[in-house]
Amino acid sequence: MIHFKPEVVPSDICKISPFLRIIISEVEAYFIENQIGRVLITSLMSDHVGDRISKTHADGRGCDISIKELDELHQERLRFHLNSIHGKAWGTRPTDKPNIPTRVALIHGEGENKHLHLQVRKNINLSIH
Numbered sequence: 349m350i351h352f353k354p355e356v357v358p359s360d361i362c363k364i365s366p367f368l369r370i371i372i373s374e375v376e377a378y379f380i381e382n383q384i385g386r387v388l389i390t391s392l393m394s395d396h397v398g399d400r401i402s403k404t405h406a407d408g409r410g411c412d413i414s415i416k417e418l419d420e421l422h423q424e425r426l427r428f429h430l431n432s433i434h435g436k437a438w439g440t441r442p443t444d445k446p447n448i449p450t451r452v453a454l455i456h457g458e459g460e461n462k463h464l465h466l467q468v469r470k471n472i473n474l475s476i477h
């Protein structure tokens with residue numbers, strides 16, 4: 349089951365990119381398969397009320413998920429799994445790193461702030477998947 353931090357507007361899940369929604373569903377499936385517990389979305393289109401958030405999130409192409417309940421091995425396996433499936437067709441890379449593979453999942457932050465950042469690119473073309 350998917351849960352939302354109080355600052356997140358749950359109905360935004362209906363407004364985000366369907367490609368991002370598929371990836372969130374895969375995270376949920378991974379949690380169920382591995383009996384990890386609830387999926388906690390900590391940021392979707394809006395973040396903490398009044399805070400400035402990234403354009404990617406505001407666009408409905410970014411999502412943050414808490415990984416507090418995952419050990420390091422699961423964090424790495426989940427990130428690798430999502431990027432293996434969707435990184436090539438739906439992923440992004442920094443403009444200053446044109447040679448690295450595109451990806452949809454990154455581990456961001458440290459300690460309490462550590463989270464799984466999911467991101468899909470603009471103008472996805474279904475026929476290349």
Ligand SMILES: [Zn+2]
Pocket residue numbers: 391405410411412465466
């Ligand atoms: Zn994020």
